[in-house]
Every structure is written in structure tokens, then in C-alpha cells.
Amino acid sequence: MPSTENNFKSGLMVSAAPHFVTKLDTQKTMMYVLIGLAPAAVASTILFGFGALLRIILGMIFACASEWCYNKIMKKPQTIQDLSCCVTGAILAMNVPSNFPIWMLAVGCAVAIIIVKCLYGGIGRNIANPALVGRAVLLLSWTSSMTTWPLTRFQRASGLYGADAVTGATPLGDLAAGNLGYANYSLLDMFLGNTGGALGETCTIAILIGGIFLIWKKIISPIIPCSFIGTVFIISLVYYAFNPNGVYNAFQMAIFSILAGGVMFGAFFCATDYVTSPILERGKLVFGIGCGALTVMIRILGSYPEGVSFAILLMNIFTPLIDRWAERSFYGIAKREKEAKKAAKAAAASADTAKEAAK
Amino acid sequence: MSFGKKHLSSIDAGHYKNTCDSATEVMPVPKVVKLSMSENIGAPCKPLVAKGDSVKVGQKIGDTDAFLSVPVHSSVSGTVTGIETIRNGMGGMDTLVVIEPDGRQELMEGLHAPEISDQPGFIKAMRESGLVGLGGASFPSWVKFNPKNLSEITTVIVNGAECEPFITSDHRTMLEDTQNVIDGCLALMKYLGAGDGYIAIEDNKQNAIDKFTKMLKEQNIANIHVFPLQARYPKGAERVLIYEVTGRKCDAGVLPASLGVIVSNITSTAFVGQYLKDGIPLVKKRLTVDGDAVAQPKNVQIPIGALVSDVIAFCGGYKSEPKKILLGGPMMGRAIFSDEQPLVKANNAILAFTGEQAAIPEETACINCGRCHEACPFDLLPTKFAEAYERKDVQMLRDLQVMQCMECGSCSFVCPAHRPLAFMNKLGKAMVKEADRNAKH
Numbered sequence: 001m002p003s004t005e006n007n008f009k010s011g012l013m014v015s016a017a018p019h020f021v022t023k024l025d026t027q028k029t030m031m032y033v034l035i036g037l038a039p040a041a042v043a044s045t046i047l048f049g050f051g052a053l054l055r056i057i058l059g060m061i062f063a064c065a066s067e068w069c070y071n072k073i074m075k076k077p078q079t080i081q082d083l084s085c086c087v088t089g090a091i092l093a094m095n096v097p098s099n100f101p102i103w104m105l106a107v108g109c110a111v112a113i114i115i116v117k118c119l120y121g122g123i124g125r126n127i128a129n130p131a132l133v134g135r136a137v138l139l140l141s142w143t144s145s146m147t148t149w150p151l152t153r154f155q156r157a158s159g160l161y162g163a164d165a166v167t168g169a170t171p172l173g174d175l176a177a178g179n180l181g182y183a184n185y186s187l188l189d190m191f192l193g194n195t196g197g198a199l200g201e202t203c204t205i206a207i208l209i210g211g212i213f214l215i216w217k218k219i220i221s222p223i224i225p226c227s228f229i230g231t232v233f234i235i236s237l238v239y240y241a242f243n244p245n246g247v248y249n250a251f252q253m254a255i256f257s258i259l260a261g262g263v264m265f266g267a268f269f270c271a272t273d274y275v276t277s278p279i280l281e282r283g284k285l286v287f288g289i290g291c292g293a294l295t296v297m298i299r300i301l302g303s304y305p306e307g308v309s310f311a312i313l314l315m316n317i318f319t320p321l322i323d324r325w326a327e328r329s330f331y332g333i334a335k336r337e338k339e340a341k342k343a344a345k346a347a348a349a350s351a352d353t354a355k356e357a358a359k
Numbered sequence: 360m361s362f363g364k365k366h367l368s369s370i371d372a373g374h375y376k377n378t379c380d381s382a383t384e385v386m387p388v389p390k391v392v393k394l395s396m397s398e399n400i401g402a403p404c405k406p407l408v409a410k411g412d413s414v415k416v417g418q419k420i421g422d423t424d425a426f427l428s429v430p431v432h433s434s435v436s437g438t439v440t441g442i443e444t445i446r447n448g449m450g451g452m453d454t455l456v457v458i459e460p461d462g463r464q465e466l467m468e469g470l471h472a473p474e475i476s477d478q479p480g481f482i483k484a485m486r487e488s489g490l491v492g493l494g495g496a497s498f499p500s501w502v503k504f505n506p507k508n509l510s511e512i513t514t515v516i517v518n519g520a521e522c523e524p525f526i527t528s529d530h531r532t533m534l535e536d537t538q539n540v541i542d543g544c545l546a547l548m549k550y551l552g553a554g555d556g557y558i559a560i561e562d563n564k565q566n567a568i569d570k571f572t573k574m575l576k577e578q579n580i581a582n583i584h585v586f587p588l589q590a591r592y593p594k595g596a597e598r599v600l601i602y603e604v605t606g607r608k609c610d611a612g613v614l615p616a617s618l619g620v621i622v623s624n625i626t627s628t629a630f631v632g633q634y635l636k637d638g639i640p641l642v643k644k645r646l647t648v649d650g651d652a653v654a655q656p657k658n659v660q661i662p663i664g665a666l667v668s669d670v671i672a673f674c675g676g677y678k679s680e681p682k683k684i685l686l687g688g689p690m691m692g693r694a695i696f697s698d699e700q701p702l703v704k705a706n707n708a709i710l711a712f713t714g715e716q717a718a719i720p721e722e723t724a725c726i727n728c729g730r731c732h733e734a735c736p737f738d739l740l741p742t743k744f745a746e747a748y749e750r751k752d753v754q755m756l757r758d759l760q761v762m763q764c765m766e767c768g769s770c771s772f773v774c775p776a777h778r779p780l781a782f783m784n785k786l787g788k789a790m791v792k793e794a795d796r797n798a799k800h
Binding site: 007008009010011012013014015016017018019020021022024025026028029079082084122123124125221274275277279280327330331333336 | 372373524668677680681682683684685689690691692693694695696697698699712716717719720723724725726727728729732738740742743758759760766768771772773774775776777779781782785
């Protein structure tokens with residue numbers, strides 16, 4: 001072809017359609033999640049002081065450092081720019097008390113990132129939520145540090161806990177110990193976060209703002225949080241209707257159950273982790289209901305006062321199974337197999353009768 | 360597939376309709392035109408002319424007896440200077456009739472409006488006109504307009520969605536050839552026995568919607584309805600359009616005619632209206648020329664067979680070095696490796712990109728977010744197709760209904776990991792087809 005003489009442009013780039021893609025990549029998605037976590041981080045700083053903010057920032061740094069070192073040592077391409085490790089670090093830090101020893105937090109981040117995520121093949125390959133496994137490891141390794149709950153600024157100022165008190169119980173701890181009758185937190189306190197607990201999980205309103213932002217931006221689907229929280233509410237309502245608890249009626253106890261502990265935080269930020277939750281809508285529904293049911297069961301029947309993180313971890317393990325079930329029912333695979341079996345049986349039966357007739 | 364919802368899933372792929380206000384400019388006859396003998400999806404035509412022959416506008420220069428085919432007509436008057444073969448954008452070889460125009464554009468003698476008395480006559484005229492589906496599929500229109508269940512056809516849908524970003528040629532057709540579209544739609548309804556006609560237009564083209572509404576009212580045509588669509592991608596895909604307009608589900612492999620519907624592209628319909636009036640076959644085409652590498656983006660009317668480079672030169676040439684040139688839109692268009700390619704009937708845009716829009720983003724790991732599933736108009740699971748394809752799991756691909764995929768590219772567009780999911784679907788479909796073929800033998 002005399003392409004020089006005619007001055008044709010050749011050797012152009014050829015690729016498969018589509019030739020345009022969205023600007024919302026993994027990094028931006030994770031950035032949105034971090035923005036969604038911001039209100040809870042601000043609330044924790046107000047409630048528990050700068051120690052809370054420090055731990056969140058350090059959590060992100062420790063998690064990034066763990067991933068960076070792993071990739072460096074294993075000679076893998078660097079992946080920290082996708083910010084997913086920052087999300088893991090921030091969520092793990094928000095799951096510890098505000099006076100948690102920083103070196104322990106570093107260990108937790110390393111376990112979450114290196115063992116749970118990187119060793120399984122990096123982002124998208126882990127079978128359980130890294131931050132929650134990190135939390136479980138910390139809880140089992142340093143139980144007392146993980147269950148010493150500093151009072152909030154407002155609890156200390158109220159004078160109800162004595163002048164020297166710096167730590168107190170969580171609402172769920174009091175409930176398990178049978179002390180809820182004279183507990184000092186109203187449902188409003190719990191909604192605003194003025195209770196003991198992990199630094200990011202107490203302030204429901206901040207979590208709701210962040211969660212609704214993520215739903216509005218279509219980063220997370222509302223199915224998992226709604227079914228999770230709804231299930232906790234309904235089962236608690238039924239349970240406390242038959243097992244009344246002191247001065248609270250069943251409805252108040254159901255509200256208490258969704259405000260206390262990590263239900264809100266877990267439902268919006270942990271259970272919605274893409275990698276470890278189902279894709280199809282019906283799968284998400286089952287996953288959310290399972291998380292809610294297991295949470296209430298662990299709280300009521302188990303020896304731990306709080307069950308959100310274990311419930312989510314258990315459902316993470318079930319996720320591939322739920323996904324497969326959802327695919328089989330949604331695309332009619334199970335139905336087609338059933339019909340094929342029936343047809344084969346009918347064919348065999350008619351062949352038998354034909355054989356007998358021939359005899 | 361789960362239907363039952365009002366609208367099928369769709370995405371916001373951006374509009375970039377930069378040229379929607381630029382009236383069509385007629386490109387002067389270029390120094391050379393190269394008419395491809397593979398203008399339709401069926402067998403290629405055989406040239407009817409030889410080197411040295413002189414031809415006129417509208418003269419038949421290629422034809423074949425094969426079923427899914429239409430004749431090719433000369434778009435210029437001039438002299439045939441050769442028959443050559445060229446590698447096309449798909450990688451195959453095309454036969455081209457090369458004509459050097461004399462610039463006089465003399466019409467073939469004896470071209471006149473076809474005399475049609477019945478449906479078979481209409482089908483014959485449609486074949487003679489050389490019309491193929493101008494939306495990009497190149498399916499011979501006479502075959503589409505000749506369904507086996509003619510008596511069951513109730514609805515004609517004229518597709519003016521133009522959901523691809525950048526392209527505005529259909530929009531200009533609607534504004535500049537409004538009467539031809541209406542006449543064409545009436546003719547289709549008459550010869551197909553359809554009681555209702557719908558002109559479906561995305562609601563980002565309000566002036567086209569208004570113009571059709573006004574003209575239909577002025578002419579007292581009550582059985583053609585203007586149907587506004589959501590301005591989202593891919594509302595113009597045939598199976599999506601049928602669902603949006605009639606609520607009828609059209610699975611892959613099912614002919615729209617079996618649902619009583621015939622869908623015709625708006626430019627094809629306008630051509631039907633024009634052909635029935637003057638009998639000039641399909642020799643010219645409206646194109647959108649746009650992209651950040653083009654000096655003067657605009658809509659142009661070109662003689663079919665003009666080279667991409669000549670059309671770009673008419674639009675002021677390249678203002679920067681093009682890295683990628685697309686025939687068609689950015690969602691489903693085809694990237695060509697050289698601008699020496701001639702244009703065919705079904706082309707509706709040339710987009711030349713140089714900067715960011717030509718870049719191929721880096722692929723990262725799947726994060727299982729499920730956006731590909733949410734974006735898919737047919738609720739398929741592209742990420743699982745990709746997995747099954749990599750495992751060569753044909754049964755899984757079948758189970759998950761990979762053949763329902765129409766390769767609209769929505770999944771690739773929304774993927775935050777920038778995985779080429781639509782391409783993987785294509786490979787998955789090819790794998791299933793191959794397995795089916797092997798099972799037969």
C-alpha cells in the first residue's frame with residue numbers, strides 16, 4: 001500500500017468495544033467508602049477525643065504499610081493505590097476501644113492485610129472480611145484491652161460514673177450482666193453515641209449519614225443493611241415480647257438491639273464489603289437476614305455479649321454457597337435440571353413398558 | 360431473564376452530542392471511491408463491472424444470488440479503474456470496486472419511483488434499492504420486511520433512539536428528513552399490514568420529538584405515535600427497544616417478527632420514504648465526524664465508498680495525531696487500523712481520538728461489586744461468564760445464559776476494575792457456539 005505517498009494514517013490502535021469506560025474505578029469507589037466513614041470518625045473524635053482519630057489514621061497507615069511491604073517482599077506489583085487497604089485499616093481501627101494500645105492495632109492490621117487478604121491473592125480474592133478477622137484475632141489475643149471501654153466526654157461530664165472513673169460498660173455488656181434496669185443511657189444517648197463501645201460504632205446518626213451517602217452514590221446496595229437491621233429488629237421484638245427485660249418494653253428492646261453494639265456499623269460498612277458478600281439481589285437478601293439472625297442468636301444464646309462481627313464472618317464463609325444458590329434459582333438452572341430429570345425418568349419408564357409389551 | 364420491571368437496566372454513558380446542531384454538509388465528490396462488495400451480512404456481491412467501464416450514479420455494479428444479500432450501486436459517475444482486495448476492520452478480506460469519479464454525478468438513465476402494487480412488489484423494490492439495516496447491523500432490509508408470519512405483524516417501531524454517545528446523524532435525519540421518515544413509516548405499515556407505528560426517540564432530542572409530533576398532527580396521522588425513551592444507553596438496542604415500547608420480551612435468537620414487531624432504523628426508514636418517491640438507490644449516507652482529533656466536527660453527507668481519510672480532510676483534517684479511529688460510536692463501534700478504509704452503507708460515524716479518550720485503562724482485579732450485573736439490560740452475570748470462560752466451562756456458560764448477551768458493552772463500561780467483560784462475553788459465546796457445532800458432528 002502506498003501509504004506514505006497518500007499520507008494515510010495507519011498503525012492505529014485497535015481494541016475491542018466499548019472504547020469508553022467509567023471514571024468510577026476501584027480507587028474512587030474506595031475513596032467514597034472512606035468519605036462514608038468520615039462522619040463516624042468525626043463523631044468518635046468528639047465523643048472519645050483525639051485518641052480516636054489518631055487510631056483511625058494510624059490504622060490506615062499500618063494497613064497500607066503492611067500491603068506495601070508484602071508486595072515489596074513478594075515482588076508483586078504495588079496495589080496500595082487502590083485504597084482498599086485504607087478502608088480495611090480504618091474499619092479495623094473503628095472496631096477497637098479508643099484507648100487501645102497502638103502496637104496491638106498494628107498487629108491487627110498486619111494480620112488483616114497480610115494473612116486474610118494478601119495471602120489469599122490480594123483484593124477480590126479473600127474469603128472473609130479482613131478487618132473483621134483482624135478484630136476477631138485482637139479480641140481473642142488481648143481480650144481485656146479489647147473490652148475496656150472508655151467513657152465518652154459527655155458521660156464523664158455527667159458525673160454519674162464518679163469523678164475518677166475513666167471506663168465503663170457497653171449497653172450490651174450491661175444487658176448480659178443483667179444491669180440494664182438502671183443503665184444510664186437512654187435510647188437517645190445510644191442514637192447520638194453517648195455510650196461505651198468501640199470508637200466508631202457508637203454514634204448511630206453519624207453511621208446513618210455515611211451509610212445513606214454510600215447508598216445515594218450507589219456504592220452500596222441498601223438490601224444488605226436493610227435486611228440485616230430489619231432482621232435484628234424483628235427477632236428482638238419477638239424475643240423480648242416473651243422475655244420482658246426490666247423497665248423496657250419489647251419495642252424499646254428491639255430499638256435498643258439495633259442501636260447497641262455494632263449492628264449499624266456492621267450492616268453499613270462491614271457486611272456490604274463487595275468481595276465477601278453475594279452479587280445477586282436475592283443472595284444479598286439471604287446474606288443480610290443470615291447476619292441479623294446470627295447476631296441475635298450469639299447475643300442471646302452465646303457467651304459473648306456482642307455478635308455482629310462473628311455473624312458477618314460466618315455469613316462471609318457462606319457467601320459462595322449463597323451466590324451459587326442465587327444463580328441457580330435466578331437463571332432457572334435448578335428448574336431446568338429438575339425438568340430434565342423428570343423427562344429422563346419418563347423416558348425410562350416408557351422404555352420399560354415398551355420392553356414389557358415386547359415380551 | 361427477569362423482566363416485569365418498567366425499564367430494563369441501563370447506564371449513563373455520557374452523551375457528547377457535540378454536533379447535534381450542525382446541519383448536514385454535502386461533501387464534494389472525492390478523487391476516488393472504493394465500493395465494498397461486502398455491504399451486507401450475507402455473502403459478498405460479485406462485481407458486475409470491469410476495469411475501464413464507465414459508470415453512472417445509481418448503476419448496479421455488484422450483485423449475487425445468495426440469500427442474505429443486496430446489490431451494490433455506484434455512488435458516483437466516472438470510470439472503474441480497478442478491482443482490488445483490502446483487509447477490512449474485522450481482519451477479513453473485502454473486494455472493492457475502485458472508481459475514479461468524473462465529478463459530473465450523472466444519474467443512471469431510467470431511474471424512477473418503483474411501481475408497487477402489493478407486498479411482494481415492495482420486497483422486490485427493497486432488494487433493488489440496496490437497503491440494509493443502517494443502524495450498523497447491515498441486515499438486508501428486504502429480508503427483514505418479508506417475515507414468514509406477515510399476517511401477525513401489528514407494530515412497526517422506527518428506531519430513532521441513537522443512544523451511542525457522540526453520534527448525531529440520526530438526529531439530523533429526523534430534523535432534516537422528517538417527511539421521508541413519516542412516509543417511510545407509513546409505507547412499512549401499509550405493506551407489513553401493521554396497525555400501529557411508533558417513532559421511538561430518546562428524550563435528549565426534544566426538538567426531534569416536537570417536530571414529529573407537530574407534523575403528524577398537521578397531517579392527521581393518528582396511528583403513528585411518537586414514543587419518548589429515557590436518554591440512557593442502550594435504549595436503542597433492538598431487544599431493549601421492543602421491551603420499552605411494547606412490553607414484549609424478546610430473547611436472543613427470537614425474531615422480533617415472531618412477536619408481531621418489525622423494528623427499522625430511522626435512517627433506513629427515511630431512505631424507504633425517499634426511494635419510493637424518486638427510485639434512487641442507496642448511494643449516499645449521513646455521517647457524524649467527531650472526536651478530539653478532528654479539526655471541524657460536523658455532520659456530512661458522503662457518497663458511499665468515500666475513504667475515511669477524505670471525509671476527515673473535508674472536516675478540516677486532523678488537528679492532532681489520531682491514536683484511535685472508530686467507525687460507529689464508542690460503545691459498539693469498531694476501531695480501524697488505517698484511515699485508508701472506505702465507508703460502507705451501515706457506517707454512521709467516524710470518531711477520531713487522540714488524548715485521554717483513546718487510552719486503554721489498566722485492568723485490575725475483580726472486586727465482586729456486581730455492577731456489571733446491575734448494568735446489564737438482561738440481568739446477566741458478566742463477571743461469572745469471564746470466570747467460566749477462563750475455566751473453559753461451557754456448561755456453566757450455558758447455564759448462566761451467555762447467549763442472551765448482545766455485547767452492548769455496558770458491563771465493560773461500568774466495571775471499576777476496567778475488565779474487558781463484553782469482550783470476554785463474546786469469547787464465551789464463541790466457545791458455546793463451537794461446542795454446539797462439535798456436538799452436532
